[in-house]
Amino acid sequence: MQAVEIRPDVYWVGVQDPELRTFDIIMRTENGSSYNAYLVRGEKNALIDTVKAKFADEFIERIKAIMPIENIDYLVLQHAEPDHAGAVEKILELNPEMTVVAHPNTVEFLHEILNRDFKYKRVGNGKELDLGGKTLHFISALLLHWPDNIYSYLKEEKILFSGDSFGSHYADERLFDDIIGDSFMHDFAYYYDKIMHPFKKQVYATMTKLEGLEIEMICPAHGPLLRKEPQRYIELYRKWSEPLPAREIPKIVIVYASAYGYTTLLKDKIIETMSRLGDFEIRCYDLESVEYARILADLEDACALLIGSPTINKDAPSVVWDFLSRLSPVVHQQLVAAAFGSYGWSGEAVLNIEKRLLTLRMHVVPGLRVRLKPDGAKLKEAEAFAERLVEAIQEKRKNIPNIFLPIFSDIREGKEEAGTGNMREYVSSDLIVYWYPDKCIHDTNCFVNLPEVFAPEKRPWVNLKGADPVAIMRNIDNCPSGALQYSIPETSSIPAEFTGGKGLRKDYRKQK
Ligand SMILES: Cc1cc2nc3c(=O)[nH]c(=O)nc-3n(C[C@H](O)[C@H](O)[C@H](O)COP(=O)(O)O)c2cc1C
Ligand code: SF4
Ligand SMILES: [Fe+2]
Ligand SMILES: [Fe+2]
Known part of the structure; x- marks a missing residue:
């Protein structure tokens, strides 16, 4: 495939990878992918992103058909993940004078990828790179989906180079959405779901930053270039990342597994007690018969998660671990969480689940373990456990960051960035x-x-x-x-x- 001039003096110089079947371990890519890189020609020349290392030679040949690598002044690296930074090493070997223009975190990460020094210029939100006749304006997109992403807006052509945002894993040499049609929209949504949705708060904030920006084309780092009503893609990201309305009645999600119903008895007692103690919306799921997606959707605006599990062969059974593996500290760390369960002789399940909940950085309330069939005194323990949970939930709600406490800070002028050395x-x-x-x-x-x-x-x-x-x-x-x-x-x-x-x-x- 040749380089494609997508606007005067702006070229697509990326690589198609139609054979790719998984991406970043976490995604299936039935339609392959592409690593889109771009070349912008002004009085100075800038390359925007590179490709995966194994495609470096093909990429370099594509650029050379337009200009020698030695003539490129800047490499704008919008994010350091190796699917876009993989060919930086070879490019810099060919032109060691090229200046990498990137967010400070990208510069730091790139040092750890190349393991050597290189020329760089750090940029952030609102900074510009004047190429002479072409101007790149940078917009911070931190956490979409790494702590280093930036977008680059080419003012003269009204093009938004958006890195991974608005990407799809979809290889197609026809390049443009208006030619390809809507067949990639499923991949566009799936990409959002897997890569962006864990950071929905940041997605929403970043879409707000794009308001008022005239955009005629969005050029993402994967999949089709979006020039047919680019605003509709921004609207989709905005809609998908919209914050859920604040809940007046706190929601608690309980998931459990139970072979003989003993853990179920604990679960029932916990629900009964919590319902007596407060106004809660409780959603309860048997892990053996529920789609995890339903639980995850419910967790989006829940304040607490309880996990019930018996001990099977010195551990929690795999349905519990499968579910736990779907949780992420990125998304779920705000939850109050606890484990409970019935056991026969060693009872490791609750302790092991608790360890996982701690690695998920949740606010973990010590769990409840009961031997075999809960009855009488054992159910009293379940009641006390539920009481502790309600207390923790109420406490946590009081401590939500940004609640107003009657304490006011007055900033002393001029002291804000004082400090010595590296402090x-x-x-x-x-x-x-x-x-x-x-x-x-x-x-x-x-x-x-x-x-x-x-x-x-x-x-x-x-x-x-x-x-x-x-x-x-x-x-x-x-x-x-x-x-x-x-x-x-x-x-x-x-x-x-x-x-x-x-x-x-x-x-x-x-x-x-
Ligand atoms: C296949 C199997 C393996 C088990 N392994 C353990 C174990 O390693 N440690 C333990 O404490 N209990 C073990 N148990 C006992 C269960 O934890 C106990 O029966 C518990 O009460 C089951 O609760 P449930 O009816 O809610 O599933 C095992 C039970 C089964 C059926
Ligand atoms: S939480 Fe601490 S380690 Fe993390 S970004 Fe902030 S200062 Fe750095
Ligand atoms: Fe990425
Ligand atoms: Fe990527």
Whole structure:
């Protein structure tokens, strides 16, 4: 296949991969895929993305038919995943002077892929690259679906190069949606579901950023180029990622398996007790007969998940593990969770499930294990277990980040990005937040769960006015690397019972 001039001086130079049958381990790709890369010619020339390593030679030949690799000034890398960064090594071998233009995280990841130095220029939201007659304007698309994605908008041609967003795994040399027809729409939706939906909050926010942008063509990194009513694709992403309305009545999902009905008896008692203690919408599923998709849909706006399982051969049975494997910390970490079950002699199931729930970063309430048939005193234990759960659910609802507590932070002017060496300091009268960039592992917990406070694209990137200090502390407690920490100044009005947490600076006492 030849390079295709999709607009004056803008070329598709990607690769079709019709034989591909699985992608990223997690997707079936019956229609193959493509790795779309683009070349933009101005007074300077920019390549946008590359292809999988095994197609590097084909890719390079395609570019060479337009211009020598030595004439390319910039490589705009919109995301460092190897399906788009795989040919960077060969391209830079041919032209070591080429400057990689990318988000700082992409630059960092690319260093770990190439394992050597290269010329680079870091860009972020709102920055532009002037090619002389052609201008690329960058839009942050962090977490769609890595912590490094950016879009590039070619102003003169009104083209949005969107990286993985709006992609489909669909190989077709005809390239354009208006020629191909709607046959790829199933793949477009499936791609959204598998790659983007876990980050639906960020998808929705990013679609809002695109409002008001005149777009005549969307050029994604996989599948057809979208020039037939491009807005309809944006509308689909917006619709699919729309937040569900807030629930007044909390929803609890209970899933269970039970061979002889003993675990079922526990489940019934738990439901009965919870219903007595509060107004809950309880959805209950037998794991042996339900489609996991139904449970996952229900979990989207649930506040708690309970898992009932007997112990079978020193473990939970495979239906339980299969279900647990469908859960993800990216999507489900906000849930209150607990396990319960009947067992005969060793009873490992509940403990093993709890370990999994902890790795899913859920708020885990200690589980309930009962030997064989629950009756009398054993059912009382189930009742007490349900009471603890209700308490935990109510407590968690009180602590949802961003609830309003009557504590106000006043930011001291000029102190926001103070700090020494590799530490930044953000100060309010209630809270001091420290950030150690070198420790950050881009886990994304901070800005995914509290975007009003942590906004990597802004300076200062920490805004202590964005939420109440307790919500900020609880968020920092979940920073897995210790890159974010806090201490409590003497002026703080935060009640003492809220101040201890994993994120509290170890030398906090010395500061007082
Ligand atoms: C095939 C099989 C293997 C089992 N393995 C274990 C085991 O390794 N450890 C244990 O504590 N109980 C084991 N049990 C006992 C069950 O956990 C116990 O019967 C439990 O009460 C079943 O609860 P249910 O009727 O809700 O399924 C096993 C039961 C079966 C049928
Ligand atoms: S939560 Fe911690 S490790 Fe993760 S991105 Fe934020 S600062 Fe970095
Ligand atoms: Fe990707
Ligand atoms: Fe990709």
